[in-house]
Amino acid sequence: VAGLGQASLRKAIRIALQQADMHETLPAQVYANLDLPSFKASLIALHHPSPDVNLRALDNKTTVHWRRLAFDELLAQQLSMRKHYARRRSVSAPKFKPSKQLVSALLKSLPFALTSAQQKVALEIERDLTQAHPMQRLLQGDVGSGKTIVACMAALQCMENGWQVALMAPTEILAEQHYRKMLSWLMPLNIKIAWLTGSQNKKDREAALQSIASGEARLVVGTHALFQEAVRFKNLGLAIIDEQHRFGVHQRLALRQKGQPEPHQLMMSATPIPRTLSMSYYADLDVSVIDELPPGRSPIVTKIVSDARRDEILQRVREACLQGNQAYWVCPLIEESEALQLATANDTYTLMQDEFPELKVGLVHGRMKPSEKQAVMAEFSAGHLQLLVATTVIEVGVDVPNASLMVIEHAERMGLSQLHQLRGRVGRGSAKSACILLYQNKLSDTARARLKVIYESNDGFVIAQADLQIRGPGELLGVRQSGVPMLKIADLERDVDLLEAAKTMADSLLKNYPTEVEQHLERWMSSAGELVKV
Template sequence: MQLTDLKGIGPAAVDKLKQLNIESVLDLLFHLPMRYEDKTKLTPISHAQSLQPVLIQGEITKSYVIQGKRTILVCEVADDSGFIQLKFFNFYYSQKIKMQTGKRILAFGEVNHGMHGLEMIHPEFWLAEDIPPLTDRLTAIYPKTEGLPQKRIQNAVAQVLGHLQTGLINLPELLPKDWLEQATLPDLQTALHDVHQPSPDVDMARLLSGRHASQKRLKIEEMVSHFLALQALRQKRQQHQAPVLTLSAAQKQNFLDLLPFTLTDAQLRVLHDISTDLCQAVPMQRLIQGDVGSGKTAVAAGAIFHALINGKQAVLMAPTSILAEQHRLTLAEFFPDNEMAFLSGRLKSAERREQLARIADQAQVIIGTHALFQEDVVYRNLALVIIDEQHRFGVHQRLSMKNKGADKDLLPHTLIMTATPIPRTLAQVAYANLDVSVIDELPPNRQMVNTVLLDNKKMPQLADRIQAACKRGEQAYWVCTLVEESEHLRAKAAEDTYEELQDWFPNLKIGLVHGRLKDDEKTAVMADFKAAKIQLLVATTVIEVGVDVPNATLMVIENAERLGLSQLHQLRGRVGRGERQSHCVLMYQAPLSQNAQIRLSTMRDTNDGFKIAKTDLKLRGPGEILGTRQKGAMQFRLVNLETDKDLLDQAQKLAQLMQKTHPENCQAIIHRWQRQAATLAKV
């Protein structure tokens, strides 16, 4: 059955439904309500409570138009118990004519207390002979798009439910029946009817909170499909061959001797995980989580060492040129005798040609930005791809990078690093196709960064603190933020602040870095800052990741209320990288919204990245934290990872059970829920 077989759904409506990701009649069944309206009973007008939606019926006692700044149609309605005004700010002349005194009217809407008693603003209404009978089920309200009325979606869903009941549409049960009985959850058909057309005696609180048994049953099936999809593609990828990168015990010790510091136990544990993976003939797929300053780059260097010893190429891809340059400088210290290449989008043509030739010929370690996966980049024998802050790259960018090493039927090993702490709930779902290692220990002698909140008006107090820090030989960052997503505006704001701070601190050496500077200019400024030739660095959020200046002990973030928790935590991580006590000042513009208050107080109260990420998950949701609001990304139709996290373990175990006992249903359940599963799991 096609969508156009449904009454009221023509080609134009089909195009609108596609905007809601509805491409088949079965998709309509899984387009679930966002809320419900109770039109099963009438409420006497005098019993209507403020801010509660109710269905009332009465007689029109008066109908008139009020002229003023806004023209308002007022319809006064009475029943045996009381009186209410229905108000319409947008109305048609024909509507005014129809609302005649003495006519019966049925109206549904939220009740408010107005100047003249109870009122409804823009209620849904029916007049006289058009008044429908009361429904015996709650009315589902669906997500919709412009040009597709709610009524049309409701009618289409009702038709499909009817066809499901009569058997005209077949929707097989894919979850094991004995498991459903044991979990006291309904079968699929019952669950869909309960969710689309719940009975009026349903536990409304549970339904609205998404905790009804039928909703749980559908959410678990969606989670199961997600785990099965990722596992299927993990298995598919492991069928490929990868270069075997072995390392002897003596060679491992040689690497440790290269380092100018001693690795923490956590770093050694993660390095062991990586080493074990690289010795296998199947592609490594490992995620390294480590809070800011935990030493992920040193661990990445250990992986690169494997490739070098085996005569292979390794690539490290970073989201910004500043971070890529930081990695280049750090790795040059670890591997001074190895050929390196550097590629970013801002290289001049001659420089780019030179670097491309090095990559194709002698370079062993290649570092750069998104430029590394462009078509004209040819690798000689790429065996390892390291992606830093992977969520900041698009899906297709990450796939292109992996495909670069697919010569000779060998896929490169892949190591993903992130300093964005990911709560277990999120990691369990987003990275179920990866092995995960966590660097859960900071290097010794690191002190927690002291964070304070400061109103913008108290700038003089801050000036004294900056002067004192620089007088002690320490350095400071001043980060400018803007609401607008324009690099030009960000740069202009930073330049204005730079000039202003030069007036405030005529005796300090102040530098400026922003996204519109050329790469070599940014590199020069950052090199001067690292060499302590600059005392105060004015910057945009381009310094968010990767900049490592141990002598910097003070971070000032102006208008901090404009940034998300993850970004604030990353920026704060630029200080506290040495042994001295460091400070972060979050300047804000009062008054603060409730969310901004939560973000800033969270930053003040904890340095723990995982606690911060947990709060961030509650405030922003998984999509934004993982950077997954892009094509091919992880999206759930029903599941809310924060409120439904208690179902994850149950769903994960069920997915494993189905692989063993019902393998024939696994692909069908993936197809039912995961249109973009293949793209998702590959990245």
């Protein structure tokens, strides 16, 4: 519209409104209880506001006319998601009877009891697996809440019914950790597990592929290598995807297509999803939440410290390690340049070796070969290394109970969920744990707000909600956004009451007014395509 005068714009808007189709797509009772004006009145009022309109409300999009359009948009999103949810229920999947032996044998062997939240979620998943349509469940749980054991119980139910299970993780470090954990739990039950990653040698890879194809391997753990063309399952019944938002839509679909009929799918995420985001962008999934941490975990103390006090922090690291604990030193995130980030990690490693000649110091970063990374992580896990210099490659899944101190450099450069994930690498044992956030220079208002949230809360859901307010849903959805149109008018925080109303009525509208629903979707979603998450 550059160069167009007000008069020309007004004329164009008037003509557009005269020609626009402004009929009501849905029955009048949809809007009656919400006291919302008609679609036509709303469009006209927003393009030609009355002289006495409240300018602040108009600007903040809180007038009844803005609210009408926001509701229509949120309802269209719900209808599209729930339509997809209903369509998936018409697809057939293998039915698995509840486990009679394997799950109880596993639970008896564990040195801990499940929390009530884990038991509740395990029952929800067990029930899903007994159905004749594919499960699509997202299992959310904060860092350290015990999602893996719940996933293992689901895997055992599937295996006891004679089907195979695939467990896919986004990095080799995390995949190997899952593999080792599963081995310790399942080897006593005589269950054969295959391991499949991109860095395997040809001989090991071919042996793994053969055991998967023959059905000898009941559980297959790996990375992206699991959905490559050469991988053939005998009968894949359940796909478990950890940190599901790190995989693209096509990658998740490729794994699902390895099974006939369609396998059940359990997605896990340690990045809690705010309630409003879960209600809107995840309305096509069933969501389970583990909202309780196992007993005996020590709370993590978080401190925000200026880089000017670095010497004090170095002394704190020395004391922690000499007392028999272990520590992480996380290098700053340098998004502009991977080479620069690598140089910083190497420089920090050298500095730490010079600073702590009495300590054994290790280094792990994203450019190392998987086998090198695994070797360093194994040394750290075994307690042979006291201090680990790392990039954010350790963000997810690394579990070393003896590590009780973490220092994060340039914490102001990182997002809230990333800081929370990193902090979750400590506090996994009984020792008192601390996370020190080092910052440099003067903090921006946004960076200050982020660090304040992480300092004040250890609750991933509170942090995720704050992250949503600071960044908005676009960035927060990240890869998950594939195929999901962002809301243009509605705001998840401002319009939460409208979102709840839309969620309440979507399923009954689909059932009772299918023709009208299609008209509504045509108006609001025609250019966006279907909202499909796989």
